[in-house]
Amino acid sequence: MSNRTISDEKEMRRRWDALIADMDRENIDGLFMYSTDRIYSAYLRYVTDCPTSLYPLSGLFSKQGISIVGHGVKGLPLYPPPVEKQEKGQYQYYAGGIRQHDFIKDMIGVPACPTTNYVPEMWPETIAELIRKYGYRRIGLVGLSIIPVAFVNYFSTHMPELELVNATELVDNRKSMKSSYEIGLAEECVWIIDELMAAAPSVMKVGQSVREVGRKLRSLADGFDCMDLNIMLGKHPTMPMFNEWAFTDEEIIQSDDCVELMVEVSSNIGFWGECARVYSMGEPPEELARTVALAFETQDYLANLIVPGAVPSEIFEKYSARLVENGFPPEKRFCCHGQGYDVVETPFIRPENHTPLKENAFIAIHPSMYDPTRRTGCFVCDNYLITKDGAKLMNKTPRNVIRVYNTSVSL
Numbered sequence: 001m002s003n004r005t006i007s008d009e010k011e012m013r014r015r016w017d018a019l020i021a022d023m024d025r026e027n028i029d030g031l032f033m034y035s036t037d038r039i040y041s042a043y044l045r046y047v048t049d050c051p052t053s054l055y056p057l058s059g060l061f062s063k064q065g066i067s068i069v070g071h072g073v074k075g076l077p078l079y080p081p082p083v084e085k086q087e088k089g090q091y092q093y094y095a096g097g098i099r100q101h102d103f104i105k106d107m108i109g110v111p112a113c114p115t116t117n118y119v120p121e122m123w124p125e126t127i128a129e130l131i132r133k134y135g136y137r138r139i140g141l142v143g144l145s146i147i148p149v150a151f152v153n154y155f156s157t158h159m160p161e162l163e164l165v166n167a168t169e170l171v172d173n174r175k176s177m178k179s180s181y182e183i184g185l186a187e188e189c190v191w192i193i194d195e196l197m198a199a200a201p202s203v204m205k206v207g208q209s210v211r212e213v214g215r216k217l218r219s220l221a222d223g224f225d226c227m228d229l230n231i232m233l234g235k236h237p238t239m240p241m242f243n244e245w246a247f248t249d250e251e252i253i254q255s256d257d258c259v260e261l262m263v264e265v266s267s268n269i270g271f272w273g274e275c276a277r278v279y280s281m282g283e284p285p286e287e288l289a290r291t292v293a294l295a296f297e298t299q300d301y302l303a304n305l306i307v308p309g310a311v312p313s314e315i316f317e318k319y320s321a322r323l324v325e326n327g328f329p330p331e332k333r334f335c336c337h338g339q340g341y342d343v344v345e346t347p348f349i350r351p352e353n354h355t356p357l358k359e360n361a362f363i364a365i366h367p368s369m370y371d372p373t374r375r376t377g378c379f380v381c382d383n384y385l386i387t388k389d390g391a392k393l394m395n396k397t398p399r400n401v402i403r404v405y406n407t408s409v410s411l
Contacts, residue, residue: 011181012049012101015174019047020063022170029136030062031167032127034147036114038228038270041146042341044068046175049101051227051270055113058123058151060130060139065105067130069123072109106130114148124154131162140167172346176338177360182271183385186340186362189266189273190383190394192224196263197275197397201404204259206281210235210249213259221265228272230264230343238285239370239377240278257281258288258401260379264343272343274364275395276381277402284401287376291369294326295380296399298367302336302349303384303391306363312353319349319367328369328377336365339383361386 023031035044035052044059045051048066055071072078100107108130112122131139139155141147141164155162178186196217203216214233221229232242235253240260243249253259258281264274278284278292301322305315320330336349338361347357363384370377380399384391 008181009101011179012103014179015047016061016103018174019061019171022174023063023140023167026140026165026167026170027138028140028165028167028170029138030060030131030134031140031142031171032058032060032147032151033142034058034151036146038266039230039272039343041143042270042345043142043146043171043175045270045341046171048104050104058127060127060134060136062134062136064134065103067106067108067134068104069106069108069110069126069130071113072111074109074111076109078107078109121154124151125158127151128154128159131159137161138163138165140165140170142167142171144168175340176346177358178340178362178385179360182340183360183362185267185269185271186273186383186385187394188269189271192221192226192265192267193263193273193275193383194396195224196220196265197261197277197395197402200261200277200279201402204253204279204281204404206253206255206257208253210243210251210253210259213253214249217261217263221263224265225268226265227268227270228266230262232262232264233259235259238288238375239372241370241377242276242379253281255282258284259404262379262381266343270341272339272341273362273383274339274343274366274381275383275397276366276379277397278378278380279402279404281404284403285376287374288378289401291371291376292378292380292401295367295369295378298322298326298369299365299380299382299399302365302367303393306336306349306357306365306384306386306391308359308386308388309356311356312347312349313351316349316351316353323367323369326369327374328371331368333368335367336363338363357386359386359388363391365391 033044035041035057047061057070060067070078110123110126217231234241234243235257237256240258242260242262259279262276266272334350338345338347366381368379382395
């Protein structure tokens, strides 16, 4: 997978300056962030441009610069410069051989990882040393559902003078509004997804297992140099549902099956997007075709509601009422969410979210319409950008049941 990072220093400076201004207003000296993967913990990636590898990373962000702590050799830089750079006296910080932005002032290794029982002391202790070194008194915690409790316990026990506040929303408000540079990254990701959706019929064959089709689709995605991916699919004659464990599904696709395909990929810059469609091996059942058409009508309905200033909880209520009016169960999860460096991020269209929507959020709209009594249903998904005029569709994949031809395979 790719590990390309942003080269646009102007974009990084835009992020840093905006967050520093927000921190100054809230009297916050530093932001503590913890990243476990490249799917759901991109706060640190947002300010460092450093993708997380197999091991977690943690960091402190402030107006003085960024300090990173991760698994490594104690007493040595986390990512030593390549040998040829060291010989020339060029000691800028590197990650995976790629030079990091100059705003990073510390990259410290600690011989610890989440499965070691001494992590609750060693890693937080290193962060605490940095907090004392730079004289931080008020720390904003970013991503309370991500930061391990060991860090909060250590700060509370060993640093009673330190004030801890929840700064997740402070960063979310900036991270969710995409710059023109980030919108370009989103457009690149959407193009990759459309290419994968267009190529999908070429690897869907009657007689193949769901697992085999999924493997071929993941191989195609890897050919686009995607940093990460999540491809799910499932089959059924009238009510296909994608299977999160498709890579173990040995069910054989039949000539009367329809396949629900969900493609989530991040481009080689690590920017996520997603799309979902129903593919038909034969002539699609009339009831399913009507349900798919209704799902796209519902998607359009949602897109028309999603405008700057609209309240997510009110949108969710209207959407659920529309599902019931059309004979489907109400939404139990969410029908729309933001995306970017995280596969799912703010804003969420949920009853709990009362924060008005803002322009330039990159979002996925995905109505889920399944009626067990009629044995029909589907899930459709596309990428949108919230503009001043409303949610603008970005995908070019056909919005209907996609017919697959020449589907036989020799067994």
